[in-house]
Amino acid sequence: MITPGEEAAPRPGPRLGGRHHLAAVADAFLPVGPPVKAAGRTDGGNVYAAAPGGVDTARVLSVLCAGTAAKRRRDLGGGIADRLRRWERDDRLPLNEPGQPVLIWCPIAEEALSLVCTFTLGRLGALLQPDKVTLLWFAGLEAQRLRGRAPAVTLRARAVALAGAAVPAADVVLHCLGWDGDAGQELRDLARRFAAAG
Numbered sequence: 001m002i003t004p005g006e007e008a009a010p011r012p013g014p015r016l017g018g019r020h021h022l023a024a025v026a027d028a029f030l031p032v033g034p035p036v037k038a039a040g041r042t043d044g045g046n047v048y049a050a051a052p053g054g055v056d057t058a059r060v061l062s063v064l065c066a067g068t069a070a071k072r073r074r075d076l077g078g079g080i081a082d083r084l085r086r087w088e089r090d091d092r093l094p095l096n097e098p099g100q101p102v103l104i105w106c107p108i109a110e111e112a113l114s115l116v117c118t119f120t121l122g123r124l125g126a127l128l129q130p131d132k133v134t135l136l137w138f139a140g141l142e143a144q145r146l147r148g149r150a151p152a153v154t155l156r157a158r159a160v161a162l163a164g165a166a167v168p169a170a171d172v173v174l175h176c177l178g179w180d181g182d183a184g185q186e187l188r189d190l191a192r193r194f195a196a197a198g
Contacts, residue, residue, distance in 0.1 A: 046072045046073075046074070046100075046101040046102070047061065047065055047072070047073050047074070047101065047102045047104065048073075048074045048075075048076055048101055048102070048103050048104065048128060048130070049061040049064075049073075049074075049075050049076060049103075049104040049106065050076035050077065050078075050080040050103065050104070050105060050106070050124060051077070051078040051079075051080060051105070051106040051107065051108075052078070052079075052080060052081065052107055052111045052114070052116075052117040052120055052121075053078055053079070053107065053108050053111050054078050054108060055078055055106035055107075055108060055136075055138055056078075057075050057076065057077055057078060057104070057106055058075045058077070060104060060106055060136065060187065061073055061075050061104065063184075063187050063188060063191050064104060064134075064187065064190065064191050064194065065191075066191055076124075080120060080124060081116075081120045084120065084123050084124060084127075087127075088123075100130070100131035101128050101129070101130045101131065102130055102131060102132045102133075102134060103124070103125065103128055103130040103132070103133050103134070103167070103170070104134045104136060105121055105133055105134070105135050105136070105163065106136045106138060107135075107137060107138070107159075108138045108139075108140050109138070109139060109140030110140070112135070112137045112159040112162075113155065113158060113159060113162065115162075118162045118163070118165070118166045119166070121133075121163060121166040121167065122165075122166035122167065125166055125167030125170065129169065130167060130170045131170060131171070132170055132171045132172075132173065133163055133167050133170045133171070133172045133173070134173050134175070135159065135160065135163050135172055135173065135174045135175070136175050136177055136187075137151065137156075137159055137174060137175070137176045137177065138177050138178050138183055139176075139177070139178035139179040139183065149179065150176055150179040150180050151176060151179065156174060156176065159174060160172050160174050175190055177190075
């Protein structure tokens with residue numbers, strides 16, 4: 001208890017390791033339980049692919065949705081933050097389409113844990129209102145050189161928690177690609193699993 005005129009001893013702040021202080025806030029308030037939900041097929045509706053950075057979303061969309069019954073496939077590309085800024089600035093939001101869309105979100109390496117990317121995903125999620133977010137977390141170049149070092153369970157849980165907080169009405173399913181093997185082959189295997197699921 002602090003008596004009048006007495007100051008509390010300063011508490012040591014969180015060790016951020018160079019991370020922005022908002023990341024520590026997210027750590028404090030986002031649940032890190034078992035958030036991954038059962039995977040379902042990525043088909044049967046409007047499917048969108050977008051990335052915060054340099055993933056070839058056109059290729060991801062074509063491979064993952066090959067042979068499915070998706071009504072409409074739209075490649076929103078990388079650099080979705082710039083595209084959203086243009087849409088919002090010009091008051092031109094062309095994605096309000098009927099149905100329950102699926103969003104394929106493709107961050108690379110640290111992008112999956114970045115709050116800036118999470119805010120971008122939240123803006124896109126508010127626009128699309130997807131039924132499901134399929135989070136394809138691609139390894140960066142350094143991780144590709146260090147094969148066999150997939151993200152730790154806590155990091156995977158954090159990536160899912162961030163995506164779930166950004167798009168709270170959607171089911172979030174995480175797949176890590178390129179960490180333990182060839183990302184292209186793992187994406188094709190994933191597409192076969194989707195095709196065989198129904």
